[in-house]
Amino acid sequence: MKKQEKKPVKELENFGKKLVVDIEKGRNPTIEFSLRSLSNVVFDEKSKTLGLGDKTQQRTFFNVGHAKKFLQTLEVAKVSKTLLDVGKHASLRDVFYMAKRTLPSSNINIVDDQSESDNAIEDLELITDCSREQLNINANKMGSVAGNVVIEDSGDSINWAKLGSGGWSIPSNVENIEFKSVKAKYVIYMEKQAVWERLHEDKFWEKQNCIIVTSQGQTTRGIRRLLQVLNDEHDLPIYVLADFDPWGFYIYSVLKFGSINLAHMSGTMTLQNAKFLGVTADDATNYDLKKHFIKFKDVDLTRLKQISGYDWFKKNKAWQRQFKMMKDFGAKLEIQALSSKGITFISEKYLPEKIRKGEFLD
């Protein structure tokens, strides 16, 4: 067993032993851990990140309201322990299927929906103070990276500059990779895979001496960790390129300040130095993109209202200005709208110009 796996195993054992002691003493077995709900999420003005407050929750077995969740928590703990014991990893989906079965002579399933096992895993992170990855549970791989970087992963040396059109696909657990050489001035993280492919084809990272990273949609934990390492340990600024819409803003918000759901992981997840490069409301005017506006739906407006009300955006005048302009437009814009100026417009003009002028939101 590798050294780093000792802590999670120990934690899981302690967790189990404590409950066995409860049972032996005739006490209702009880798990206590930080309350993972909106009411216990606090925004720390100093560190500019979301974190969990002091409230805790109890989960007891002999309680009709708790029993099922208690069972689910123990089930995923068992799965994790088994994985650690044999040194294997499983995805969230795998864990769901490992837990999903019907109790004998009943119609009760331990889990009916993946959201239940996912939730139990997040609870387990809090209980054991170990990340999902440390518990040998991974999310699906969902991102690519390219740039002048050489790393070592599981004994293999990998050069991010020499991996063809697909780039290096980022694993969900990046804790064990080692950076051998990093030649770049900054990192651009983009929401859209298609935009990444455009920039990769244009060899943007080579011309501009940078690293380009993408995931599909919401940033996965592996990518967030990777970006954090590049930022913390290699001093590279991180720029975010997302659609001009509330959801694009939210991707930036999660990356920078942490998410409500993973408030307990904020310490290792947030990127306080991330900057929002575009697409901004000003881009729409400056680059004459208004004709590509997509009209707002009701949900867009609701989401925009929510985001503009977040503590960390409330006092930020630049952001409030963006929110107001978006609201006035009553419309959103996709990154790809830039392609209307020419297929290489984004890589040859838009991005270099914005980075040179330092046109970004903090």
Next chain:
Amino acid sequence: MADRQAEAEQKEMPIAYELAKRQKEISVAEFFTKNRHLLGFDNKRKALLMAVKEAVDNSLDACEEARVLPEVSVEIIEIGEFKYKVIVEDNGPGIVKKQIPNIFAKLLYGSKFHTLKQARGQQGIGISAAVLYAQLTTGRHAKITSRVSKKEPAHYYELGIDTQQNKPTIAKEETVEWAKEHGTRVEIDLEADYIKGSQSVDEYLKQTAVINPHVTIIYQPPKGEQVIFARGADTLPSQPQEIKPHPYGIELGMLIDKLRWTESRTLQSFLTSEFSRVGPGTAKEICQHAAVLPNTKPSEVSRDMAEKLIQGIQKTKIIAPPTDCLSPIGGELLQKGLRKEIKAEFYCSTSRPPAVYRGNPFVIEAGIAYGGEIPKEEKANILRFANRVPLLYQEGACAMTNSIMETNWKAYGMQQSGDSIPFGPVVIVVHMSSVWVPFTSESKEAIAHYAEIIKEIKLALQECGRQLGSYVRKKTRISQQIERANMFEKYIPEVAESLSVLSSEKKEKILQALQKMLVKPEIKKEIIEMEDADDKLYRMDFKKENEKAREEAG
């Protein structure tokens, strides 16, 4: 010339004179011969039911009037293809000799039509209509035996009806030996059909036993074994008092008739003596509102004045009619009736205070039987009764059915889609007692839709429904508690297994410790006696968390 004209005039007499030769009085009996459906004899199956029903109704009315606990035997014998003999025998007061032919073989002859008092029969058509129908379909006479006391002999008659004159024809008349001290026996042969089901004689007698718990019925169907509906209560219903009509219910024609035949010499005394709840003061007030002098001679009241009088009555505040003319069965007895004939697990009943429609006092009672042997996945079984008589036909046209459909049974734990009859293991009983039950037709099968009546029915149903609802909820709660206890039994092995993997302790040891805990009182309390509110709260929490998770996932 003049002669010829006179001759012509003589020849061309107005056609009306010719037609007049063919115009003559139609006897009631003749009318019903041609319109038998008006009395309920519209098909063979129903004919059998009607014959039994009319005879049994009469028997029960007679017994109660004589304060005898009724014991009625009903026998149906198949005597040929679609030919049946119906024999109904009671232990009632019997009928005096000279009245027997009129009661059984003269239509519209009876003691009840002219009185305002709760009774099963009203018009005096019933049993003689059955005799008439029997005569029409089999040509046989009705055979009646009746005895009024052990001091007198029993009289035996064979009777038919002269349909032209609506008069009895007596085929045979004699005194006979009879074991019974008093009572009446009716034997009728008629064209009929015996089919079981919801509109059968069997069902009618069973429902009669439900609504008359003081009655014993011994029933021998044409096929199968004898059925005995034994009485479940030894008290006779209170004897309803006869009342005068209440002014609010009077109609113009009836008022004019009454004015013509009264012996009163002034309008004021006419009003006080012919109507209930009218004293001299109220009578004066009515006259004042009608602008008619109180000392007008009733015989001199014109049609216009009578109309004004009706309007005067409507303008006058008159207290509700007395209710001692009613003999509701009472909540307790109604429940007894249900308990003895319907195997269920829960019973409830209610008896509303008297109310009034168009001057007629009435009482609505309702009862519910739930669960037990009542089919689960079927429409609720509705038992409708009017003055203790089951109503088997025209369910859809009845105010009782309508009121049931318009009641929200979902609130009481039943299934129901829109305004329809609820689904579930439930029997719903509605009973209306009144001096005058407003039927939609002469065959007395459906209650007319008076707003006052519907309101009372709904209130009664709601009272019962609430009791039903609290029972159903309690039952669900208990079954949930059992389910919960079972749930923990299923969870324990899983939890023991997980904990064993985590802690490296023996699974068996953890399992046994957990199972021991399950029976501890404080743990039992924790898992079983959870309030519904907690449950709801938990589900809401869970829902919220799921929503949040989805939101976070983008």
